[in-house]
Amino acid sequence: MPESDYAHRVHDISELSDPRLDDYLRLSEAALRMRSDIENGIYIAESTMVVQRAISMGHVPRSFLLARKYLPQLEAEFARFPEVPIFVGEDAQLQALTGFHLHRGALAAMERPAGLDLDTVLENSIRIAILEDIADHSNLGALLRSAAGLGVDAVLITPQCVDPLYRRSVRVSMGTALTIDWVRLESWPGDLQRVREHGFRILALELTENATELGALQPQPGEKIAMILGNEGRGVRAETLTMVDECVIIPMAREVASLNVAAASAVAFWQLCR
Ligand SMILES: C[S@@+](CC[C@H](N)C(=O)[O-])C[C@H]1O[C@@H](n2cnc3c(N)ncnc32)[C@H](O)[C@@H]1O
Incomplete structure (x- = not known):
């Protein structure tokens, strides 16, 4: 695709104060972005690979932002969304706008996909993880990568969990945050009852005195199992453990007192999802 085919919608960010660029402000402020991205119904895909993966999953871009030299890498995506603006800038301008050095090619502001239905996900899953x-966004990304790579069918995240679609989570997950089925729960630990109603045996990975050793568990064929992994500092909540x-x-x-939560997840998923 020659640049002339999309040149009319390439806007130099030095020449405008376009409100559509607000989607890219203060990208390194994770807590602020988590709130505003969820409110605005967007997430930021970072790197040409993630932008391509997101679009291949059916996600829809609102705009692209990149250094001019990366334009050829996304031509197929530009062609697929002929109405979507493409913003380009020098490295220093991009850094001033976003708050970090953009060394992975491109960004895209993507429409946040609609959440999945919890009951449908529970109905169709045999192994689930509850985070x-x-x-920490890096831990969340690593957890999602383990879940996807080791055969977990779906992941539930509690209302207090950080955002799977924050750009660091997506990056550390190697894009699996975009491909594995996940659902943010609305009530925790209340929603554990819905998991139980779908026939799951509910396990908490936790360092308690009465815990069963992982190696001693012998899941029955077809048995539905939910594996809860706890917060990095506090572990699984005491109230959850009673349920x-x-x-x-x-x-x-x-x-050694404990493993990093993502490392613990990989050991458990390997043992229980084979
Ligand atoms: C870093 S740990 C939290 C440790 C917490 N400071 C404590 O002492 O309870 C975070 C989570 O990783 C999982 N985890 C880490 N090491 C584990 C182990 N050896 N056995 C089972 N779960 C483990 C648990 O789900 C735990 O809630």
Whole structure:
């Protein structure tokens, strides 16, 4: 596709104060972005690979923002969305706008996809992970990557959990935040009852005294299992622990107190999803 085909909608950001650029302001302020992105119904796809992956999943861009030299890499996506504006700028201008150095090619402001229906997801899943109050976007991304790569069917995240679509989560997840089925719960731990009604055996991965060793669990074929992983600092909430069927521990050596939550998830998913 020659640049002349889309040149008419390439806007130099030095020449405008376009309100559509507001979608890209203060991208490095995670807490602020999480609130405003959810309110505005958008998320930011970062890097040409993530933009391409998002569009291949059926997500819809509102605008593109990139350094001019990256234009050829996204020509197929520009052609697919002929009405969507393309903003270009020098590195320093892009940094001034977004608040960080844009070294992964491109950004796109994407329409946030509609949430999935919890009952449908629970109906169609055998293994699910429930991520309780995960506070760190890198951990959340790594958890989603483990879940996708090790065969978890779907992920539920609690209302206090950080945003799976924040750009660092998506990046660390290697794009699996866009491909694995996930649902943000509205009530926690209240929604655990709905998980139970769908026939799940509910396990909390947690370092409690009465916990069963992970290696001793023998899931029955077709048994529906939900695995809860807790907050990085506090672990699984005490109230949640009163509602689960069983606590499960990965035995630790050399007096190491615990694993990073994403590392723990990979061990548990490997053991319970094979
Ligand atoms: C870093 S840990 C929280 C540790 C917390 N400071 C405590 O001592 O309870 C975060 C989560 O990772 C999981 N986790 C980490 N190590 C684990 C282990 N050895 N066995 C089971 N779960 C583990 C649990 O889900 C836990 O809630």
